[in-house]
Amino acid sequence: MGGIVWELDPRFAPAEGESTARPGPRLGTLTTTPWDHPGPVGVPTPMALTYTRRGEPAHLTPDNVDLLPREARTFHVSLAHFMDHLGPDHVSNMPGGGRRYFGCRPTCMLVTARDPLTFDQDAKQSNTDAHTFVASPTGTTKITTDDYARWIEAIQPDAFVALADESPSWRDGVALKKTKQASARTEKWLAALLEKTKDLPTKPSVFASLQGGADVQERRACAEGIVERHGTQLAGFAIGSLGAGETPGEHRRSLLRASIEPTPWDKPRYVAGLGAPLDVLDAVEAGVDLLEASFCHQCTTQGYALTFPVKPPTTKDSKKRKRGDGKDGDGREEGDAVDKKSAPGDGDGAGDEKSAPGVGEEEDANRRLLTGGDAFKSNMWALAYRADKRPLLPGCECYTCERYMRAYVHHLLQCHEMTAAVLLDIHNYFHFNKFMEAAREAIGAGTFAEFAAFHRERAARMDGDDET
Numbered sequence: 133m134g135g136i137v138w139e140l141d142p143r144f145a146p147a148e149g150e151s152t153a154r155p156g157p158r159l160g161t162l163t164t165t166p167w168d169h170p171g172p173v174g175v176p177t178p179m180a181l182t183y184t185r186r187g188e189p190a191h192l193t194p195d196n197v198d199l200l201p202r203e204a205r206t207f208h209v210s211l212a213h214f215m216d217h218l219g220p221d222h223v224s225n226m227p228g229g230g231r232r233y234f235g236c237r238p239t240c241m242l243v244t245a246r247d248p249l250t251f252d253q254d255a256k257q258s259n260t261d262a263h264t265f266v267a268s269p270t271g272t273t274k275i276t277t278d279d280y281a282r283w284i285e286a287i288q289p290d291a292f293v294a295l296a297d298e299s300p301s302w303r304d305g306v307a308l309k310k311t312k313q314a315s316a317r318t319e320k321w322l323a324a325l326l327e328k329t330k331d332l333p334t335k336p337s338v339f340a341s342l343q344g345g346a347d348v349q350e351r352r353a354c355a356e357g358i359v360e361r362h363g364t365q366l367a368g369f370a371i372g373s374l375g376a377g378e379t380p381g382e383h384r385r386s387l388l389r390a391s392i393e394p395t396p397w398d399k400p401r402y403v404a405g406l407g408a409p410l411d412v413l414d415a416v417e418a419g420v421d422l423l424e425a426s427f428c429h430q431c432t433t434q435g436y437a438l439t440f441p442v443k444p445p446t447t448k449d450s451k452k453r454k455r456g457d458g459k460d461g462d463g464r465e466e467g468d469a470v471d472k473k474s475a476p477g478d479g480d481g482a483g484d485e486k487s488a489p490g491v492g493e494e495e496d497a498n499r500r501l502l503t504g505g506d507a508f509k510s511n512m513w514a515l516a517y518r519a520d521k522r523p524l525l526p527g528c529e530c531y532t533c534e535r536y537m538r539a540y541v542h543h544l545l546q547c548h549e550m551t552a553a554v555l556l557d558i559h560n561y562f563h564f565n566k567f568m569e570a571a572r573e574a575i576g577a578g579t580f581a582e583f584a585a586f587h588r589e590r591a592a593r594m595d596g597d598d599e600t
Contacts, residue, residue, distance in 0.1 A: 135337035136240065136290050136367060137163045138177070138400040138421070141576075145397065152397050155389070157416045157575045160400065162206070164240045164290045167231045173202075173239040177400065178416050178575075180407065180425035180568055181208035181242055182561065183249075187234045187287070189561075190429060191553040194236045199531045199558055201565040206240040208404075208424040210247040211283050216270040220286035230288035242339075243284065243292040245275060248375060248404045248426045259297045261317060277321050281328035288334045293370040293402070294322040296341035301378040301387060303346055311345035315354040318343045318372075322358065326365050337367030339402055342391045345373060346383075351390040359394055368400040371420070375405020380414070388418040409440065409508055409567065410591060413584045416571055428560040432553050435545050436509040437524040437538075438563045439500075443570040444586040500594075507594035512556070517542040530562035 144158035160177040180203075182189055187209050189197060197204060214223070226233040234241075250267040259265060263276045280295050299314035300306050322340050329336060340358045344351030355369070371391045378384055392401055400421040406412065407427035415423055431438060500506060503514030510517075512524070523533035524541065532541075532555040544552035574583035 135335050138368065140398055155393070155419060157580045158419060159572060159575055160421055162240065162400065166237070166239050169239070175203050175206055175240070176572055177421040178423065178568065178571065179203050179206065180423045180564060181206050183424055183426040183429040184209055186213045188236055189557065191432060191557040196554060196558055197236045200561050203565050203568070204561050205238050207238040209241050209243045209287065209289065211243060211245050211280070212247050212266045212273060214283065215273040215275065220282045224286035230286050241289040242402070242422070243287060243289040244404060245280065245295055246404055248407065248424055249430060259317065261320065264295060264297055277324040277328060281325060284329055284336060285332055289336050291337035291339060291367060293339040294325045294341055296321070296343060296372050298373045299343050299345035301346045301373045301376065303379060303383065306345060308347055308350065311347055311350055314345065315343045315350060319358055322362060326362065338365065339368040339370045340366050341370045341372040343372050344391065346378065346387070348386055348390040351387055352394060355391050355394040359396065363396060366399065368402060369395045371401065371403040374403055375411070380411070385414055385418060388415065392419050409587060413587060417584060425561065425564050428557070428564050431509055431560050432556040435511060435513040436505065437512050437556055438508060438560050439510045439525050440508045442563070442567040444583060507591040512538065512541050513545050524559050525563065528559065528563060530559045532559040
């Protein structure tokens with residue numbers, strides 16, 4: 133056990149004589165050596181880390197996690213969840229150490245001070261050179277580099293993101309002078325944590341947080357300075373302050389590029405707060421390797437099931453679905469009862485390659501909007517599902533969709549049964565990991581631009597944001 137190793141797929145390495153990798157999406161492999169595994173464990177990137185509360189998925193037990201793809205065992209752990217009433221000794225005194233504290237046996241843990249769901253730059257006090265404030269489940273908590281180092285020693289993660297003074301990234305958020313102060317403070321804390329954790333027996337890898345707020349030049353300068361002064365000591369880089377109210381689109385993409393371009397091509401990049409599918413596309417396009425899947429947890433807690441196709445339809449399926457006679461490619465009337473394994477084009481977009489937007493998709497889009505859903509998810513609280521015998525997502529092979537129908541999940545929600553969250557979480561994480569797998573396949577095939585365009589155009593069409 134000791135840190136992480138990340139390797140870039142040779143196809144995306146810079147050509148001989150080039151100093152940096154070409155921009156854009158890329159593939160890699162993240163390898164760790166968990167304490168309870170006989171050897172190293174590798175997972176492909178780009179990937180999304182499973183969101184946790186106090187180090188465990190909020191609704192899933194270890195046997196539930198076993199039902200998910202192996203990438204789901206890579207955990208994002210927020211230290212803020214431990215700081216409301218626990219001390220580091222509570223974790224480190226566990227027999228066997230901090231790693232045995234976590235019952236789900238993660239193959240990789242990345243620790244940060246930030247919870248991507250509760251992070252709010254307007255709801256905390258001002259930071260100083262001595263400490264920062266982070267959001268916890270019970271409010272805000274003050275933390276110093278000494279506190280942070282003690283928690284890192286207790287939890288024994290594979291890697292951690294150094295403490296940062298997060299500067300707002302929305303336009304005209306704060307004065308440039310304050311943004312520069314935040315960048316300088318972040319680098320100061322990075323140097324302190326590199327020193328305080330260098331002799332830990334578990335040898336966790338360190339990710340530097342790259343700040344700079346909403347200023348493109350300051351983001352570039354912050355990244356260049358940290359790479360120049362600390363680059364050899366770092367395992368990776370975290371692009372900070374995003375996903376907290378800045379304008380999506382080109383503004384956010386320019387901030388991503390400015391932070392990423394100065395970083396070495398052979399080290400991974402991580403970003404928190406950009407977990408929704410369209411945000412993931414922006415991040416991966418910019419060259420981000422690690423994200424977090426808090427979007428899945430957020431959907432589960434609100435009673436949503438992810439119901440979008442993970443990849444574009446094949447050419448054959450597209451031709452079949454273009455028929456305008458109210459029948460699918462097999463001559464079946466729309467709305468006819470179908471087996472859950474043969475449901476491409478049933479209106480909800482199945483999760484395999486045969487699934488595609490169908491003749492009835494626009495009608496289904498209207499139903500989703502009326503019941504509180506959107507292009508990516510369906511609201512299982514809605515009464516429209518009270519007698520729906522289909523799985524959450526026809527064609528999905530997760531444990532929930534193989535065994536349960538929408539009506540049952542709807543019933544569990546209405547009865548406030550905790551099993552509803554378990555079944556939704558299993559499906560949502562399974563489906564989101566399939567989405568990330570499809571993104572990796574598209575990158576490898578050189579078709580990521582088409583992959584991203586499909587999801588963006590579909591979302592605009594189904595949510596009524598386009599003019600076509």
